[in-house]
Amino acid sequence: MSGKQTYERMRERDEGLGPWSKRAVTAVIEAVFARAGEGLEVTPPPADRVAWVTAELDDTLARASGRSYAIVILSLFVVSVVAPLLSRRFTTLASLSPSERVHALERFERSAFAPSLLAVKALLAVHYYEHPDAAREVGYDGACMLTPGAQ
Numbered sequence: 437m438s439g440k441q442t443y444e445r446m447r448e449r450d451e452g453l454g455p456w457s458k459r460a461v462t463a464v465i466e467a468v469f470a471r472a473g474e475g476l477e478v479t480p481p482p483a484d485r486v487a488w489v490t491a492e493l494d495d496t497l498a499r500a501s502g503r504s505y506a507i508v509i510l511s512l513f514v515v516s517v518v519a520p521l522l523s524r525r526f527t528t529l530a531s532l533s534p535s536e537r538v539h540a541l542e543r544f545e546r547s548a549f550a551p552s553l554l555a556v557k558a559l560l561a562v563h564y565y566e567h568p569d570a571a572r573e574v575g576y577d578g579a580c581m582l583t584p585g586a587q
Contacts, residue, residue: 452499460528460529461512464512464516464537465486465564466537468560478534478535485567496559508555520540522540522549523536
């Protein structure tokens with residue numbers, strides 16, 4: 437199959453993320469948005485928030501152009517496979533514990549592969565902070581910060 441045929445096939449898809457990609461996205465979300473816990477442990481975001489972000493990304497990618505879709509999926513693949521390797525683990529990111537994922541992504545960000553994580557993190561951050569609970573977590577009360585007439 438030629439590159440043009442692959443590109444056209446990707447444009448005709450009706451879903452954004454396949455099962456493997458959803459597991460990979462979930463692993464990245466749990467690591468990127470984890471909070472520090474006791475000692476070296478980390479606490480991933482609530483499962484419902486992770487599911488919501490995954491569904492939003494799925495919808496975004498289902499509507500993306502074939503080239504954009506391919507770049508995101510390729511970046512996700514590189515992050516999921518290479519990040520554990522940089523931590524000397526021969527598995528995928530989804531197979532690691534939450535604290536190991538955080539460590540693997542920290543090492544990945546210091547490597548030459550970091551731009552592929554940037555693409556994935558940027559998309560995830562947009563969706564993560566669109567969630568209604570995110571505004572409350574950062575202290576936003578819904579009111580405008582500027583007073584009328586003040587510039």
